[in-house]
Amino acid sequence: MNNYTHAVETHQLTKHFSDFVAVDAVDFAIPKGEIFGLLGPNGAGKTTTIRMLCGIMKPSAGTATVLGHDISRDPEAIKKQIGYMSQRFSLYNDLTAFENLQFYAAVYSVPRSERAKNITELIEISGLADHRNELTRNLSGAWRQRLALACAIVHKPPMLFLDEATAGVDPVSRREFWDLIYDMAGQGVSVLATTHYMDEAEYCNTIGMMYRGELIAIAEPDELRASLPGTLIQMECDPIDRAQAILDAMPETLEASVHGAQLHITLTDAKSIKKITRNLSRNQIQVSYIEEVQPSLEDVFIALVSEYRLKAEQDSDVNGQDMTDANAMEEIRK
Amino acid sequence: MERLFTIMRKELFHIWRDPRTMAMLLLLPGLLLVLLGYGVNFDREHTPMVIADLSKTDASRRYIENFTASDDFDITYDALSEDEILSLIDDDQVDAGLLIPESFGRKVAAGETVQVQFYINGATDPGDVQAIRLKLSSISQVAAQNILVEQLQRTPQGALIQMPVDALEKTLYNPDSDSKLFMIPGLIPIILQIQALILSALAIVKEREQGTMEQLIVTPIKSWELMLGKIIPYLLVSILNLFALLWLGDLLFGVGVAGSFWQLIGLSVVFIIGSLGMGVLISNISQTQMQAIYLAIFLVLIPAIILTGLMYPRDDMPWFTYIYSELLPVTHFLEITRGIMLRGVSAASVWASTLPLIGLSLVYFVASVLAFRKRIV
Numbered sequence: 001m002n003n004y005t006h007a008v009e010t011h012q013l014t015k016h017f018s019d020f021v022a023v024d025a026v027d028f029a030i031p032k033g034e035i036f037g038l039l040g041p042n043g044a045g046k047t048t049t050i051r052m053l054c055g056i057m058k059p060s061a062g063t064a065t066v067l068g069h070d071i072s073r074d075p076e077a078i079k080k081q082i083g084y085m086s087q088r089f090s091l092y093n094d095l096t097a098f099e100n101l102q103f104y105a106a107v108y109s110v111p112r113s114e115r116a117k118n119i120t121e122l123i124e125i126s127g128l129a130d131h132r133n134e135l136t137r138n139l140s141g142a143w144r145q146r147l148a149l150a151c152a153i154v155h156k157p158p159m160l161f162l163d164e165a166t167a168g169v170d171p172v173s174r175r176e177f178w179d180l181i182y183d184m185a186g187q188g189v190s191v192l193a194t195t196h197y198m199d200e201a202e203y204c205n206t207i208g209m210m211y212r213g214e215l216i217a218i219a220e221p222d223e224l225r226a227s228l229p230g231t232l233i234q235m236e237c238d239p240i241d242r243a244q245a246i247l248d249a250m251p252e253t254l255e256a257s258v259h260g261a262q263l264h265i266t267l268t269d270a271k272s273i274k275k276i277t278r279n280l281s282r283n284q285i286q287v288s289y290i291e292e293v294q295p296s297l298e299d300v301f302i303a304l305v306s307e308y309r310l311k312a313e314q315d316s317d318v319n320g321q322d323m324t325d326a327n328a329m330e331e332i333r334k
Numbered sequence: 335m336e337r338l339f340t341i342m343r344k345e346l347f348h349i350w351r352d353p354r355t356m357a358m359l360l361l362l363p364g365l366l367l368v369l370l371g372y373g374v375n376f377d378r379e380h381t382p383m384v385i386a387d388l389s390k391t392d393a394s395r396r397y398i399e400n401f402t403a404s405d406d407f408d409i410t411y412d413a414l415s416e417d418e419i420l421s422l423i424d425d426d427q428v429d430a431g432l433l434i435p436e437s438f439g440r441k442v443a444a445g446e447t448v449q450v451q452f453y454i455n456g457a458t459d460p461g462d463v464q465a466i467r468l469k470l471s472s473i474s475q476v477a478a479q480n481i482l483v484e485q486l487q488r489t490p491q492g493a494l495i496q497m498p499v500d501a502l503e504k505t506l507y508n509p510d511s512d513s514k515l516f517m518i519p520g521l522i523p524i525i526l527q528i529q530a531l532i533l534s535a536l537a538i539v540k541e542r543e544q545g546t547m548e549q550l551i552v553t554p555i556k557s558w559e560l561m562l563g564k565i566i567p568y569l570l571v572s573i574l575n576l577f578a579l580l581w582l583g584d585l586l587f588g589v590g591v592a593g594s595f596w597q598l599i600g601l602s603v604v605f606i607i608g609s610l611g612m613g614v615l616i617s618n619i620s621q622t623q624m625q626a627i628y629l630a631i632f633l634v635l636i637p638a639i640i641l642t643g644l645m646y647p648r649d650d651m652p653w654f655t656y657i658y659s660e661l662l663p664v665t666h667f668l669e670i671t672r673g674i675m676l677r678g679v680s681a682a683s684v685w686a687s688t689l690p691l692i693g694l695s696l697v698y699f700v701a702s703v704l705a706f707r708k709r710i711v
Contacts, residue, residue, distance in 0.1 A: 056548070057710050058709065076708075082552070090544075090546045090549035092347075094347060107340060107553045108553055
């Protein structure tokens with residue numbers, strides 16, 4: 001067995017497709033048994049990063065090791081020991097759930113003596129018992145996703161790559177899915193997951209935020225939230241548009257934005273809450289609800305991206321592909 | 335090894351679980367053979383014929399009797415020279431001519447080979463031309479065999495065995511064309527080619543499109559296991575079809591296998607492997623199923639029908655077309671099926687076709703395995 005301290009380690013890992021830089025000199029490491037989440041909008045380079053680490057795409061520059069094996073020199077050694085689940089349900093529709101499992105067990109050369117046991121166990125854990133002999137095409141999205149996970153771990157890999165594995169699955173199923181992943185990590189399996197569901201990031205030990213090929217932050221979820229300057233306030237009031245205009249004009253407000261029926265305000269510090277409520281009531285604005293809240297990772301991400309873009313604009317000439325802020329926000333929320 | 339069987343099993347499931355695909359795979363080739371086989375049925379009897387018998391011996395008359403006795407030809411003219419034969423064909427009075435040289439009687443008696451000359455009017459329907467040619471040569475062969483038997487009876491030692499009559503033929507105006515007998519052994523390679531190529535051309539790219547390929551290439555499976563696992567099930571399907579086509583050709587058109595059945599099967603398997611290899615090669619370089627189908631049709635299938643000698647002679651092709659047709663295994667396989675099925679020759683005697691067929695098939699097959707990369711580009 002190869003000796004390694006980190007399940008994944010990358011050094012300046014880079015991939016470009018002709019002119020386009022998909023992954024830009026990315027450095028990170030995943031300790032054994034940890035869940036590492038790569039967060040970012042579509043096109044940030046998450047999938048490309050995973051594909052390189054799985055040994056199915058050659059990096060343009062930089063190196064990486066997975067379970068101690070170099071991704072360029074020894075991709076086949078990596079493939080034996082990893083499980084991979086991609087955003088598309090890559091199962092054979094005209095095979096039954098059981099046959100799909102059998103197929104991947106054989107492809108991974110799971111010893112015959114363990115095969116039946118592994119498959120039975122997986123069917124039980126994933127709750128597929130009732131659907132065992134159903135054709136995969138007849139399974140619902142959530143069941144197919146569980147089956148895909150079961151297929152990806154039928155050989156009990158010490159490392160699991162999940163690329164948008166929960167895309168298009170209902171919230172309850174997503175939660176159950178993550179509980180399974182959490183259990184596996186508890187048993188020592190290292191996990192690299194990409195997602196653009198920010199709530200899923202809460203399951204990760206460490207989060208890497210990716211934007212346009214760059215890793216713009218790596219930290220634990222709590223650290224990331226704490227890094228956000230100011231205090232976040234949630235408020236319901238009427239009329240909301242006028243309230244936003246008034247608050248925007250105040251020096252204590254870093255930012256005020258409308259989220260549905262609510263107003264999110266970032267204040268320089270918590271003490272300003274009294275001041276702004278006074279100001280609002282003076283302007284005949286009814287505040288029905290006000291609360292200080294924990295910033296979500298989405299808030300953190302948006303703040304990081306604005307910061308990144310600001311820096312990028314200062315660093316270099318503004319070039320043609322630059323987007324407006326509104327576009328960037330839109331891109332992030334997708 | 336187990337991984338190979340796993341892939342094969344899965345591929346067979348794909349075929350088996352889709353009744354429509356299965357019906358198409360197994361029924362359409364036979365239907366096509368029937369459709370095209372009858373479509374090009376050029377049977378023609380009572381072709382007007384002229385014979386110039388310069389030998390005027392017993393031997394030559396017995397040789398000619400074989401032609402007068404058949405319904406296929408009506409000997410409507412006697413001629414005295416080649417010029418007369420040519421002018422009768424020129425005037426469209428006859429479609430076939432036979433010139434027996436003066437030396438015929440003497441040479442046959444001496445046990446030497448004598449050459450006779452056939453003339454065929456190439457300006458009639460191309461199907462007719464081929465039918466006439468085939469009948470002339472087969473009647474001549476029967477006649478020659480009769481003479482040979484007589485010779486052998488006279489010389490019991492059998493010291494000198496050679497065909498007594500060597501039939502030369504000259505098709506006027508249109509040196510080559512087709513007939514039903516020519517068509518069935520030609521259709522079988524083409525039908526097998528279409529099926530093997532299309533099936534395998536989709537084999538890889540289909541998985542690429544549905545996303546399962548990405549899942550497969552992150553597994554430790556070996557390229558050759560995957561390629562072979564995909565090719566072998568289609569090989570089985572194609573062999574099944576080969577038997578069905580040979581059976582139908584015999585049953586409906588009376589075109590059996592004159593030569594060695596198992597040599598034909600063996601070379602057919604080689605051909606199918608090569609065709610599947612070509613298809614997989616196409617599949618490897620295509621990103622979508624549509625691209626694969628396009629490449630298969632335009633690079634291989636249409637040339638296979640037009641350039642391989644199925645319908646048009648290859649002798650008059652410009653060099654680059656000729657070379658292209660030489661690179662298609664089906665060109666060589668066509669020569670082999672015609673040779674073994676019609677002329678009853680052995681695989682060894684058509685080595686000029688057998689060797690290129692085996693070589694090309696091997697190249698395409700190996701290339702198809704090597705071309706596969708367990709990577710995303």
